[in-house]
Amino acid sequence: MSLFDPTRRQLLGGAAAGLGLGLLPSLSFAAAKSKPIGRVVVVGGGFGGATAAKYLRKLSGGTIEVTLIERRKEFISCPTSNEVIAGLRDYKSIVHGYEGLRKNWGVKVVHAAVIGLDAEKRRVRTDTAGEFAYDKLILSPGIDLDFEKVAGYDSKAQDTILHAWKAGSQTLALRKQLADLRDGGVYALTIPKAPYRCPPGPYERVSLIAHYLKTHKPKSKVLVLDANEKVQSKEKLFTGVWAKDYAGILEYRPNWNAVAVDGANKTVTSELGDKVTADVLNILPPQRAADIAHIIGVVNVNGRWSDVDWTTLASTAVPNVHVIGDALQAAPLMPKSGHMANQHGKLAAAAIVDLLSGRIPQPGVIANTCYSHVDGARAIHVDSVHRYDAEKKTLLVVPGSGGVSKEPSEAEGIYARAWADTIWADTLV
Amino acid sequence: MYKSLPIAIGLLLAAPAMAADHPAAASGSTTLLASNCFNCHGTDGRTTHAIPPLAGVAKPHLITLLKEYKEGKREATIMHQLAKGYTDEEIDGIADYFSKQKR
Numbered sequence: 001m002s003l004f005d006p007t008r009r010q011l012l013g014g015a016a017a018g019l020g021l022g023l024l025p026s027l028s029f030a031a032a033k034s035k036p037i038g039r040v041v042v043v044g045g046g047f048g049g050a051t052a053a054k055y056l057r058k059l060s061g062g063t064i065e066v067t068l069i070e071r072r073k074e075f076i077s078c079p080t081s082n083e084v085i086a087g088l089r090d091y092k093s094i095v096h097g098y099e100g101l102r103k104n105w106g107v108k109v110v111h112a113a114v115i116g117l118d119a120e121k122r123r124v125r126t127d128t129a130g131e132f133a134y135d136k137l138i139l140s141p142g143i144d145l146d147f148e149k150v151a152g153y154d155s156k157a158q159d160t161i162l163h164a165w166k167a168g169s170q171t172l173a174l175r176k177q178l179a180d181l182r183d184g185g186v187y188a189l190t191i192p193k194a195p196y197r198c199p200p201g202p203y204e205r206v207s208l209i210a211h212y213l214k215t216h217k218p219k220s221k222v223l224v225l226d227a228n229e230k231v232q233s234k235e236k237l238f239t240g241v242w243a244k245d246y247a248g249i250l251e252y253r254p255n256w257n258a259v260a261v262d263g264a265n266k267t268v269t270s271e272l273g274d275k276v277t278a279d280v281l282n283i284l285p286p287q288r289a290a291d292i293a294h295i296i297g298v299v300n301v302n303g304r305w306s307d308v309d310w311t312t313l314a315s316t317a318v319p320n321v322h323v324i325g326d327a328l329q330a331a332p333l334m335p336k337s338g339h340m341a342n343q344h345g346k347l348a349a350a351a352i353v354d355l356l357s358g359r360i361p362q363p364g365v366i367a368n369t370c371y372s373h374v375d376g377a378r379a380i381h382v383d384s385v386h387r388y389d390a391e392k393k394t395l396l397v398v399p400g401s402g403g404v405s406k407e408p409s410e411a412e413g414i415y416a417r418a419w420a421d422t423i424w425a426d427t428l429v
Numbered sequence: 430m431y432k433s434l435p436i437a438i439g440l441l442l443a444a445p446a447m448a449a450d451h452p453a454a455a456s457g458s459t460t461l462l463a464s465n466c467f468n469c470h471g472t473d474g475r476t477t478h479a480i481p482p483l484a485g486v487a488k489p490h491l492i493t494l495l496k497e498y499k500e501g502k503r504e505a506t507i508m509h510q511l512a513k514g515y516t517d518e519e520i521d522g523i524a525d526y527f528s529k530q531k532r
């Protein structure tokens with residue numbers, strides 16, 4: 001194992017700290033000029049891509065030039081957005097900027113959409129910012145929603161029937177629909193078959209909405225229509241809270257696969273022909289790697305997800321492209337989560353630093369944690385540690401590691417909020 | 430909020446790494462292993478939030494805490510489960526890394 005020289009780090013840290021912020025970019029460019037080892041373009045600035053950009057700079061000692069291409073000017077966090085929907089958190093708190101990556105790490109941040117890739121010439125094309133050459137490309141595409149899999153969920157129906165499964169304007173719109181809901185109204189959420197982004201997310205959402213309705217509109221109901229046969233994450237903890245705190249408000253129906261919606265009447269129909277009408281209808285359609293992954297050509301599992309080499313996260317479809325985050329055909333028991341994407345970003349960054357330095361990347365260990373609030377104060381978690389298995393060529397959960405909370409607690413409510421603040425900083429600052 | 434973190438902290442993080450000409454091996458490194466902890470304890474173990482910072486904590490103390498978590502001898506909400514995922518050798522490396530970070 002080889003390490004940074006700690007004495008050198010500390011000495012230089014002390015000296016540089018006195019220079020002030022304005023000097024940092026020139027410092028980093030100087031370093032890059034003295035010995036640049038390569039150029040990396042990161043496409044997608046969510047938890048995966050932003051982390052990868054930062055850690056490419058950190059782990060390469062500034063010797064890799066990093067350009068992050070992201071359509072949106074702001075990073076909007078899906079984790080904790082359920083708290084915004086339930087009126088427990090200010091929307092502004094989940095919106096963050098990219099200036100930390102620019103100022104602290106010397107990442108070049110470009111706001112444009114990627115529209116094509118020349119894998120042979122190693123160039124990526126954008127709509128408004130021209131082309132970028134790369135030695136390695138990291139793609140952190142996230143998911144897109146398969147609206148076509150739910151009949152009638154067209155762009156008109158999408159105006160009234162929200163998903164709010166990507167944080168942003170939909171988060172605020174769903175918050176407003178709930179604020180406008182009459183006491184005695186019905187909120188219904190449909191959950192697609194796994195795998196989908198954030199396994200515990202739907203169950204956290206219905207718990208927090210039940211909490212909101214119990215507190216403010218106690219005659220109202222929450223209906224959970226789950227295409228899966230059971231709760232997909234922290235099952236005993238969620239169902240325990242529902243039985244104890246939300247009895248008479250929240251009803252859970254398994255094996256309820258939504259296949260059609262009627263936007264005008266806010267009705268959803270199941271595969272078996274059951275119909276449910278709700279005042280607020282919240283549909284989570286099936287999901288797949290986002291369109292950009294299809295454009296770049298890395299979607300090679302079921303037409304939905306991307307397969308990678310689990311040592312380097314290199315695509316098995318397109319050379320010199322590494323794929324991270326929710327778009328992956330996940331390793332066993334590995335969730336599609338922001339925490340996992342942050343870890344993928346570090347793993348891919350480290351592998352690329354080694355590849356560009358002429359070293360063979362070593363397999364790694366990464367961990368996941370998903371916190372979920374169950375009311376205004378208490379939270380629960382699930383966690384796991386994943387280690388590369390040379391025989392199976394994938395990351396497997398370390399036997400005996402990980403688990404779930406003993407019970408919902410206020411202590412974990414505090415830790416869950418600290419986790420959000422800390423991972424935002426680890427990803428962006 | 431991280432936005433209120435002094436910018437100087439970002440500088441301390443960034444500057445030392447920026448100055449190295451030859452990056453050390455990155456995959457399989459203790460830095461990468463320790464980065465499993467950064468999303469809760471802050472990058473390089475520096476944080477002002479409710480999960481405690483680890484930067485600059487003495488190595489023997491960190492090892493004691495982590496081994497107690499691993500063996501289930503220390504009350505915890507989550508660390509007893511996470512610590513079981515790492516070998517004693519890895520814990521030694523991680524503890525060494527955090528002990529050498531500036532607070």
